[in-house]
Amino acid sequence: MLRLQGEMIRGGTSKCWIFDHQAVAATGVDVDALLLAAFNAADPRQIDGVGGASSTTSKAAIVQASAEPGVDIEYAFAQVGIGDERVEWASNCGNCATAVALYSVHHGLVPIASDTTTVRMVNVNTGARLTGTIPTPGGTAPDEGLAVVPGTSALGVPVLLGFQDPAGSTTGQTLPTGHAVDTLTGPDGPVEASLVDAGAPAALFEAKAFGLDGTESLAEFAAAVPALTVLRRRAALAMGLAHEGDPVSHAVPKVGIVARPAPYRTTHGTLIAQDEYDLAVRMVSMHAPHPAIGLTSAVALATAVTISGTLAQRDARQTADGTLRLGTPAGVITAQAVPAPDGASPTVLLHRAARRIARAELLVPVLEGRPA
The missing domain is CATH 3.10.310.10 (Diaminopimelate Epimerase; Chain A, domain 1)
Known part of the structure; x- marks a missing residue:
C-alpha cells in the first residue's frame, strides 16, 4: 500500500485533488497508474477511491514551483476516467486552476502580500498562462470567504482568475481551420x-x-x-x-x-x-x-x-x-x-471561489506500477 499526501480543494463548481510534484515523483510509480488507483477509476462509482464519480469531481492537479521568470507555479491537470482506466492530459481546467492558486498561497509557493496576492501560473498540458488573485489581508492566507458562484451555494475564498493571451493556446491559432464557420x-x-x-x-x-x-x-x-x-x-x-x-x-x-x-x-x-x-x-x-x-x-x-x-x-x-x-x-x-498590450489576445477574467476541504494521506493500492 502506497502513501501519498494530497489536498482536496473545491474550485468553483469542481473538486480537485492537489498533489505536490516531488511527492508524486518520490513514489516511483507511473503517474497514470497512481491516479487510476487513487481514484478507483475502473469502477464507474469510484467507490474504493477518492474520486466523486462525476466529471467535475474526478480531477487532479500536480503542482510545483516554477524556475521560469515571471511564473510562480507550474501545474499539470489530470481528468481521471470514470469506469475507464485512462487519464486525460490534453486539456486545462479553470476551476482546478482556481484551486491551485489557493493551494499555492497556503503552501508558501508564492510570497504573500499584505493586501492581495497574485499567483502566476502555467498549465503544462497546454502552455496556458493564468493568474489567480486572492485577498490576503495582513499577509495571511485565508481559509474562509464569502464568495459564491453559480452552481453551488457554498461560500469560498474569492479568486479573480485571469486567462492571459488565451487565443491559440493549443493549436497556435484562434480559428484552427481558418474559418469562422x-x-x-x-x-x-x-x-x-x-x-x-x-x-x-x-x-x-x-x-x-x-x-x-x-x-x-x-x-x-x-x-x-x-x-x-x-x-x-x-x-x-x-x-x-x-x-x-x-x-x-x-x-x-x-x-x-x-x-x-x-x-x-x-x-x-x-x-x-x-x-x-x-x-x-x-x-x-x-x-x-x-x-x-x-x-x-x-x-x-x-x-x-x-x-x-x-x-x-x-x-x-x-x-x-x-x-x-x-x-x-x-x-x-x-x-x-x-x-492586452503588444498585440496579445484579450485577457479573460472570471470571478471564482475556492475552499480547502481536506488535507489527507491517501492509501493507494498500487502493485508493481499498476492499480492493484
Whole structure:
C-alpha cells in the first residue's frame, strides 16, 4: 500500500485533488497508474477511491514551483476516467486552476502580500498562462470567504482568475481551420460549427441544429449528448487535435450549443429573464451535460463572440465593455475580455471561489506500477 499526501480543494463548481510534484515523483510509480488507483477509476462509482464519480469531481492537479521568470507555479491537470482506466492530459481546467492558486498561497509557493496576492501560473498540458488573485489581508492566507458562484451555494475564498493571451493556446491559432464557420458531418447529417481555440479548443454548434433553443434543463440537453460526442471527434480531426486512428479523447475539444437569450429556469428553479444574460450555452463534460460551464469553455466563448461570423457572435447580445453574461443551467456566469498590450489576445477574467476541504494521506493500492 502506497502513501501519498494530497489536498482536496473545491474550485468553483469542481473538486480537485492537489498533489505536490516531488511527492508524486518520490513514489516511483507511473503517474497514470497512481491516479487510476487513487481514484478507483475502473469502477464507474469510484467507490474504493477518492474520486466523486462525476466529471467535475474526478480531477487532479500536480503542482510545483516554477524556475521560469515571471511564473510562480507550474501545474499539470489530470481528468481521471470514470469506469475507464485512462487519464486525460490534453486539456486545462479553470476551476482546478482556481484551486491551485489557493493551494499555492497556503503552501508558501508564492510570497504573500499584505493586501492581495497574485499567483502566476502555467498549465503544462497546454502552455496556458493564468493568474489567480486572492485577498490576503495582513499577509495571511485565508481559509474562509464569502464568495459564491453559480452552481453551488457554498461560500469560498474569492479568486479573480485571469486567462492571459488565451487565443491559440493549443493549436497556435484562434480559428484552427481558418474559418469562422465550418461544416461537420454528424450522425444526422451536416452541421455548422465554429471551431475556436482560446482557453481550450472548443466546437460550438447552434442549439437549433439539434431541435433545441438553449434553455434546456440538464435532462433535456442530455438527448443531444450522443450526437455532440460524435461531432467532438469530427471537430478534433478538423482542428488538427487528432489524426485518424488516434485514441478518441472525451475531453478535447470542448463541445456545446449556443443560442440567443430567452427566459429559462436554472437547475434550482430560479427564473432567469431574457435581458439578464447575453448568450445561452449548454456544454458537455466528458459524456454528460455540464452542470454549469467549464471556465476554459467560457474563455472560448468570450473570445468567439469577438470574432465576426462565428455562431456565438451571431447569437450573442453585444456589449461595449467586453463583458459576456453566459446563461448556463446553474445560472449566469460572467466573463470579461480585457484588452492586452503588444498585440496579445484579450485577457479573460472570471470571478471564482475556492475552499480547502481536506488535507489527507491517501492509501493507494498500487502493485508493481499498476492499480492493484
